Amino acid sequence: MAKSLEIQDLWVSHDGKMILKGVNLSLPLGEVHALMGPNGAGKSTLGKVIAGDQAYTVERGRVLLNGEDITGLEPDERARKGLFLAFQYPLEVPGVSIANFLRLALKERLGRDVPVTEFYARLQEGLKTLEWDEEVLGRYLNEGFSGGEKKRNEILQLLVLRPQVAILDETDSGLDIDALKVVARGVNSMRGPEFSALVITHYQRLLNYIVPDVVHVMMDGRVVKTGGPELALELEARGYDWLKEEVAHAGGS
Amino acid sequence: MPEDLKHVADDYQWGFKDDVEPELALKGLTPETVKRISEAKGEPAWMTEFRLKALEIFYKLPMPKWGPDLTALERQLDDFFYYVKPPSKGVADRWEDVPEEIKRTYERLGIPEAERKVLAGVGAQYDSEMVYHKIKEELEKKGVIYVSIEEGLREYEEIFRKYFAKIVPPSDNKFAALNSAVWSGGSFVYVPPGVEVDVPLQAYFRVNTAGFGQFERTLIIVDEGAKVHYIEGCTAPLYTTEALHTGVIEIYVHKNANSRYTTIQNWPTNMYNLVTQRAVVEEGAYHMWLDGNLGSKVTMKYPSSILKGRGARAEVLSIAFAKSGQHLDTGAKLIHLAEDTSGSIVSKSISKGDGRASYRGLVKVNRNAERAKANVECDALLIDTESKTDTYPYMEIENETAQIGHEATVSRLADDQIFYLQTRGLPEDEAAALIVRGFIEPVAKALPLEFAVELNRLIELEMEGSVG
Ligand SMILES: Nc1ncnc2c1ncn2[C@@H]1O[C@H](COP(=O)(O)OP(=O)(O)OP(=O)(O)O)[C@@H](O)[C@H]1O
Ligand SMILES: [Mg+2]
Numbered sequence: 198m199a200k201s202l203e204i205q206d207l208w209v210s211h212d213g214k215m216i217l218k219g220v221n222l223s224l225p226l227g228e229v230h231a232l233m234g235p236n237g238a239g240k241s242t243l244g245k246v247i248a249g250d251q252a253y254t255v256e257r258g259r260v261l262l263n264g265e266d267i268t269g270l271e272p273d274e275r276a277r278k279g280l281f282l283a284f285q286y287p288l289e290v291p292g293v294s295i296a297n298f299l300r301l302a303l304k305e306r307l308g309r310d311v312p313v314t315e316f317y318a319r320l321q322e323g324l325k326t327l328e329w330d331e332e333v334l335g336r337y338l339n340e341g342f343s344g345g346e347k348k349r350n351e352i353l354q355l356l357v358l359r360p361q362v363a364i365l366d367e368t369d370s371g372l373d374i375d376a377l378k379v380v381a382r383g384v385n386s387m388r389g390p391e392f393s394a395l396v397i398t399h400y401q402r403l404l405n406y407i408v409p410d411v412v413h414v415m416m417d418g419r420v421v422k423t424g425g426p427e428l429a430l431e432l433e434a435r436g437y438d439w440l441k442e443e444v445a446h447a448g449g450s
Numbered sequence: 451m452p453e454d455l456k457h458v459a460d461d462y463q464w465g466f467k468d469d470v471e472p473e474l475a476l477k478g479l480t481p482e483t484v485k486r487i488s489e490a491k492g493e494p495a496w497m498t499e500f501r502l503k504a505l506e507i508f509y510k511l512p513m514p515k516w517g518p519d520l521t522a523l524e525r526q527l528d529d530f531f532y533y534v535k536p537p538s539k540g541v542a543d544r545w546e547d548v549p550e551e552i553k554r555t556y557e558r559l560g561i562p563e564a565e566r567k568v569l570a571g572v573g574a575q576y577d578s579e580m581v582y583h584k585i586k587e588e589l590e591k592k593g594v595i596y597v598s599i600e601e602g603l604r605e606y607e608e609i610f611r612k613y614f615a616k617i618v619p620p621s622d623n624k625f626a627a628l629n630s631a632v633w634s635g636g637s638f639v640y641v642p643p644g645v646e647v648d649v650p651l652q653a654y655f656r657v658n659t660a661g662f663g664q665f666e667r668t669l670i671i672v673d674e675g676a677k678v679h680y681i682e683g684c685t686a687p688l689y690t691t692e693a694l695h696t697g698v699i700e701i702y703v704h705k706n707a708n709s710r711y712t713t714i715q716n717w718p719t720n721m722y723n724l725v726t727q728r729a730v731v732e733e734g735a736y737h738m739w740l741d742g743n744l745g746s747k748v749t750m751k752y753p754s755s756i757l758k759g760r761g762a763r764a765e766v767l768s769i770a771f772a773k774s775g776q777h778l779d780t781g782a783k784l785i786h787l788a789e790d791t792s793g794s795i796v797s798k799s800i801s802k803g804d805g806r807a808s809y810r811g812l813v814k815v816n817r818n819a820e821r822a823k824a825n826v827e828c829d830a831l832l833i834d835t836e837s838k839t840d841t842y843p844y845m846e847i848e849n850e851t852a853q854i855g856h857e858a859t860v861s862r863l864a865d866d867q868i869f870y871l872q873t874r875g876l877p878e879d880e881a882a883a884l885i886v887r888g889f890i891e892p893v894a895k896a897l898p899l900e901f902a903v904e905l906n907r908l909i910e911l912e913m914e915g916s917v918g
Contacts, residue, residue, distance in 0.1 A: 248873045252865065273881075281873070288870040292888030298874075301884070305875030312736035335887070354874060 199394040200264065201226040202247070202280075202362050209239075209246050216242045218418035219258070224362065227390040231395045231404055231429060234415035235437050240397045241285050243415070244364045248282040249275050257360035262362065277305055279361030283351035283368050285397075289339040295350065296320070298335040299357050306358045323356035326383050344371035352383040363387070365395045369403040381406030401433035416444060453609040472659060473575065476533040481505060484721040487533045490635070491600055496609070504620035506628030511624040517810065520750045523694070523722050530663040532632045540584050541598050548574075548582050555656060556582075571596040574652040575666055578634040589647060596651050599667050609640060613669055615701035618728050625724040625750075629665045629698040636666035636697070636868045639680060641707075646677040646712050650712075650898065652866055653682045655695075657721075663694035670700070672707040672735075679710040681898060687848040687869075692720045692747065701729035703737045705759060710738040714901045716908075717745035719775055725751045733788070740896055741768040743778050744908060746759025752810060754783030757791035757822075766795045767893040769905075772820040772837075773912060776805030781811035781842075786822040786852070788807075797828040801837035802912060809838065813854060819822025825855040831889045832862045833913075860888075883913040 202224040209217035209256070216239050224230050227280045232240055246253050247260055249272035259268050267275050272343070290298070299320070305309050324331060327349055339347050349370050355363055365384065369377055384394065384407050395406055404412075404426065412421050412428040422428065474490060476483045484505050488498040513520050543546045556574055571585035571906070573596070580598035581674035595606060602610050619816070620630035636651050650792050657664050671676050695717060703709045709729070717723055723746040729737045755764030766782040784793035799807035809828040830839035863882060871881035886909050887894070895901055 209651055248869075252869075271878065272869060273875050273877050275873040276873055284870065287866075288867050290867060290871065290885060290888055292891030293884055297866075298871075298884070301876060302871075302874040302882070305877075358874065376783075 200224070200261065201228075202262040202395070203264075204243070205245070205259045205285065207243070207246070207260065208211050208256040209242060210254050210256055211242070211373050215256070216230065216253070216418055217246065220415075220418070222395075222413060222420055224393050224395055226361075228394050228410040229384075229388065229394045229396060229407060230411045230413060231409040231426075232395055232413050232415060233399065233429060233432060238415040240415055242393070244282055244285075244366045248272055248280060250307060272364055273305065276360075279310065281355055281358060281360035281363045283348075283363065283365040287339050287340075287347040287368040288311045289337075291337050291340045293338045294335055295338055295353070298338050299354065302358060304353070306360075316344060316398055319359075321425060323353045323383075326379075326386050327353055328358060328379055329353065344375065348372055349376065349380060352380050355387065356409045358382055359387070361392060363392070364397070365394060365398065366397045368396075369398050369400060377403065378406060379437075401429050404429050414440060416441065466729060471537060472534045474533065474535040475531050475539045475659065477531050478528050478610070479532060479628075479632070480500065480506075481528070483532050484637075487632055487634060490533070490535065496611075497603065500615070500620075501552050501631050501633075502629050502661065505632075508624060508627035508631055508735075509619045511621075511627055513624060514750070516780045517750055517808070519785045520722070523692070523748075526692060530661055531659055531915070532663055532665070533634055534659045534662055535579055536576045536581060536658075541580050541601065543582070545582065545584075552576050552581055555658075556654065569652050570636075570647050570649045573598065573637050573651075575655045575664075576634040577657060577659050577662060577664065578891050580635050580637075585651070592645050593640075593642040594645060594647060595638065597638050599633075599636040599638045599669060600667065603608040606638070606640070609671065610638065610669070613671055613700065613702055615700075616704065616770070617730055618698050618726050619736070622726060624699055625696045629667060629696045629726070631662070633665045633667035633698065635664070636668040637670070637680070638668075639670040639678065641676040641678045643674040643676060643704075645673075647675075647679070650679040650681045651876065653680070655682060656697070657717075658666075661693065661850060665695075666697045668691070668697070670698045670709065670711070671702045672704060672709045674704045675706045676704070677708040678696070679712070681712040681714075682716050682900075683901070692721045693717075695725070695746075697727075699725070699727040700729075702738065703729055703731045703735040705732045706734040707732070708736045709738065712740040712742075712901070713896060714742040714897075714904070715745055715749070716904075719745060719747050719773070721746045723749040723751065727751065727753040728756065729754070729764070730756045730758050730763055731762040734761045735759065736763045736765075738765045738767070738891075739782065741766065741780065741782075742897070742901065742905065743768075743770045743780050744905070745776075745872065747776060749776075749778045749780060751779075752781045752783050752812075754785060754812075755793060756785045756787060757793060757819075758787050760788045761790045762788060764793045764855030765792070766793075766797075767896050768795070768797040769890050769893050770797075770807045771797040771912070772799065772801045772807040774805055777806045777808070779808045779810055781809045782872045783812040784814070784824050785812075786815040786819040786824065789818065789820040792823040793798075794824070795826045796829070796893060797826075797883075798831075798893050799828070799839060800831045800833065800886060800889065801839050802833040804834075804836045804838070806838040806840075808842065809858075810842040810844075812844045812846070815849050815852040817848045819849050820851050822849065822852045823854075824852070827857045829858070829889070830860045831886065832860065833886075879910075879914050883910050886913060
């Protein structure tokens with residue numbers, strides 16, 4: 198099976214503190230995986246390191262995109278190869294309109310000048326899927342946006358840039374139920390044999406709308422369990438304690 | 451371009467030197483120099499006296515004791531050329547008549563092109579003298595005057611005398627006194643009542659001679675209900691010796707008139723740029739200062755607006771970009787003298803390397819200025835850890851009905867912001883440049899297109915390899 202994204206024995210530290218301690222994870226093309234786990238397990242760190250955040254130090258291991266080692270690449274090089282990270286806390290960039298920004302980003306993504314009509318068509322489609330008014334395009338990137346609007350904006354960028362691999366970091370948190378459905382619709386519209394996603398979430402609720410093929414659970418810097426969608430239901434019902442015990446027993450080694 | 455200047459021009463696009471031999475060059479600051487300037491211009495006696503008196507005031511006034519360090523400048527004051535007359539048969543009004551070498555320089559700066567496109571009139575000053583001045587015929591027919599300041603004095607002495615040095619007297623500050631003594635070049639603009647000049651008048655200031663001081667003097671009178679937008683741009687070759695630019699700009703905005711003055715200075719980084727700009731704004735009138743400071747070694751410039759008539763309004767939009775070795779001390783003054791006057795200052799500064807951008811501003815509300823409103827917003831962006839910024843917002847409020855707002859922010863170019871943009875495919879430099887452009891956007895969008903383009907180019911150039 199063609200692996201879209203593959204994480205091999207990834208160890209990552211920050212300020213001398215080890216955060217990821219040997220992460221292994223495979224995300225085949227065409228699949229959507231959920232990544233769950235308690236607060237502080239290292240989910241966001243994994244997402245950022247995959248995207249190339251140089252605030253973290255990769256001590257060991259590799260990140261492969263379509264079989265190519267991208268561990269040493271700049272974030273923008275990874276993006277141009279088709280990687281996308283929807284941030285848990287999207288940043289504000291005052292004075293830069295969404296339209297302007299997306300135009301530049303799309304040009305980089307496609308590696309060519311983008312005719313206005315093509316750009317506009319992508320925007321329109323994205324806005325329609327997200328039930329968002331065109332007026333938002335003139336607003337400055339995330340400046341003064343509500344928490345929910347910021348998340349919606351991440352998905353708009355996803356829809357316009359059409360990456361091959363998307364990592365969505367708690368895109369559901371802070372969304373009301375209607376917004377949640379809209380955002381899920383956005384992600385589902387991308388689903389297909391050429392797209393894969395790693396959906397980081399704490400809640401089963403999102404997974405009712407974006408049904409994952411596989412669920413991974415991270416604890417203390419490692420993926421400790423991988424299963425089907427029913428694993429998310431089990432976590433929802435029982436919490437993480439049972440899993441911690443299971444890991445402790447198995448990890449006697 | 452000569453081979454040896456190529457490296458200079460790479461960094462500073464306008465840094466080429468022109469091959470022009472001056473006709474007359476006067477060095478040193480003495481009454482003799484002042485007299486010879488006045489004589490060379492064939493001025494009336496009152497102007498010669500005015501100049502000599504201004505020189506005395508200059509000798510008496512102390513150097514500013516605040517702001518940037520001017521001790522190096524003080525030591526050099528006697529070594530500057532105070533008057534350099536380019537070879538020319540006076541001010542041409544046909545481009546063909548401008549001397550060949552000077553014409554080439556301006557063509558390289560894209561000036562006749564700009565004129566053809568959008569301008570109502572163009573003036574060009576080369577070292578001490580205006581070499582070209584031209585206004586569209588239909589405006590001339592409506593009585594609009596746009597000539598060199600010398601011709602203003604010669605041909606329109608009555609109006610000239612009524613306003614000249616009334617808004618900025620020589621005693622205002624040491625450098626206003628210096629300019630008053632040795633002024634040369636600049637524009638004289640008069641817009642008659644009710645006449646609206648819809649496209650800008652533009653002036654270009656070029657310094658060519660090394661160790662030269664340019665002292666242009668501009669006087670703009672916008673009569674009742676009239677409208678005008680005046681733009682000036684400044685460049686010079688890059689020399690190892692230091693140069694001095696000390697302008698005085700006086701603007702009188704009559705009742706219900708509308709005026710706007712845009713400066714973009716991109717002097718090379720060995721230039722002391724010490725300029726006094728002041729507008730008097732009458733009842734119901736509006737004035738805007740749009741001030742872009744990109745170049746120079748030291749700039750001290752605080753465009754001020756005296757809101758003299760009821761309901762007068764003034765706006766200041768200012769951008770400063772201080773790179774390594776530069777200290778840009780800029781800001782604005784709002785002086786509310788009448789009731790219902792309102793003013794706003796928006797200042798955006800960027801400091802890079804060990805560059806230092808300071809905001810220095812004054813809002814003064816007089817006792818009689820009931821219901822005055824003023825709002826000041828100054829934002830600073832620091833690119834590097836050693837970059838510096840400071841803010842000196844002075845307030846003198848003598849009327850308790852005044853509504854005064856002040857907001858200041860300092861931010862740093864943040865790694866996580868750059869990372870965010872990079873994850874969308876923008877290379878690091880481009881991400882940084884985009885953040886900087888966004889930062890100045892509220893001011894940049896008011897700029898004339900060609901300047902906005904130039905500013906973007908500069909930001910891109912400056913942000914290349916500046917992070918990471
Ligand atoms: N930039 C950083 N500086 C300091 N500590 C960090 C940094 N990034 C991550 N950490 C630490 O690493 C651990 C993992 O953090 P991370 O944000 O990856 O967890 P998470 O699984 O996403 O948690 P949550 O579910 O709360 O979002 C935490 O202990 C966190 O404090
Ligand atoms: Mg997280």
